[in-house]
Amino acid sequence: MEKKTNKTIGQSASVFAKGEKINSSNFTGTVWVNMMGRTDSIMHARIGNVTFEPGARTNWHSHPGGQILLITGGKGYYQAKGEPARLLCRGDYVEIPPNIVHWHGAGPDSEFAHIAISLNTDEGGVIWLPPVSDEEYRSIKQ
Amino acid sequence: MEKKTNKTIGQSASVFAKGEKINSSNFTGTVWVNMMGRTDSIMHARIGNVTFEPGARTNWHSHPGGQILLITGGKGYYQAKGEPARLLCRGDYVEIPPNIVHWHGAGPDSEFAHIAISLNTDEGGVIWLPPVSDEEYRSIKQ
Numbered sequence: 107m108e109k110k111t112n113k114t115i116g117q118s119a120s121v122f123a124k125g126e127k128i129n130s131s132n133f134t135g136t137v138w139v140n141m142m143g144r145t146d147s148i149m150h151a152r153i154g155n156v157t158f159e160p161g162a163r164t165n166w167h168s169h170p171g172g173q174i175l176l177i178t179g180g181k182g183y184y185q186a187k188g189e190p191a192r193l194l195c196r197g198d199y200v201e202i203p204p205n206i207v208h209w210h211g212a213g214p215d216s217e218f219a220h221i222a223i224s225l226n227t228d229e230g231g232v233i234w235l236p237p238v239s240d241e242e243y244r245s246i247k248q
Numbered sequence: 249m250e251k252k253t254n255k256t257i258g259q260s261a262s263v264f265a266k267g268e269k270i271n272s273s274n275f276t277g278t279v280w281v282n283m284m285g286r287t288d289s290i291m292h293a294r295i296g297n298v299t300f301e302p303g304a305r306t307n308w309h310s311h312p313g314g315q316i317l318l319i320t321g322g323k324g325y326y327q328a329k330g331e332p333a334r335l336l337c338r339g340d341y342v343e344i345p346p347n348i349v350h351w352h353g354a355g356p357d358s359e360f361a362h363i364a365i366s367l368n369t370d371e372g373g374v375i376w377l378p379p380v381s382d383e384e385y386r387s388i389k390q
Contacts, residue, residue: 121263121320122339142318143343149314151293151367153341172291176284176363178263178320197264199284201291221318223365225293 120219121178122155132234135162145227152224158182163211163243166235171226175200175210182218183246184210191246204229209238262361263320264297274376277304287369294366300324305353305385308377313368317342317352324360325388326352333388336360346371351380
């Protein structure tokens, strides 16, 4: 039962709306995004609720102004380049300093949902890098 | 049962840890705060999980760099000075532009929990103003 719950974060179970499936070469697998709020020149922030299906993940990337992740459901990982992956569960958060190359996404058998808060966006948008290879992903110590 | 659930957001029911009761003249009633992450000169953001017991609320205040609220549980209100109060429930969010005088807090019969993201904190900290009087609070159209 526990495993099934982790796998399925429906619209009703999520705290925030799941939004729409995204179609982008910057992600592997199926990812849903709900942008919450405007992108403007005053607040300098972009906030989105992101839901990853099992095995789905971002490419490697970095943020010129930093980003914060607040985990709202499921089980997933954050990994900074050259460091071990960190297991993340509901209630955890991650501070990603500016210009740190990293990825985040679901575990292989669990869905994963987080709010992503990109900060200081006047310093520039995401810098996208190549995908996290299957070999890199499989090498996570679970 | 539904009403009881709204009234009691325990540690286990909240997405994020409730933290500690705060003792401050900038709030009315009982409020819990869990600061998530460091305050530093790089990220320019302060993120906290705030839980208000029924009737609890902030004083009137403003943020020089703006703030975003993400509602994670219960039922409460946001009111900008001179405007009607907005009812807020789990899954809602509010963008509070810089320097807008406002308050937020629980409904009279319901607990309320939100993540508060103060942005562009290099532009200054919260400017606290007088409490929301019982008369102002009772005048909310529910």
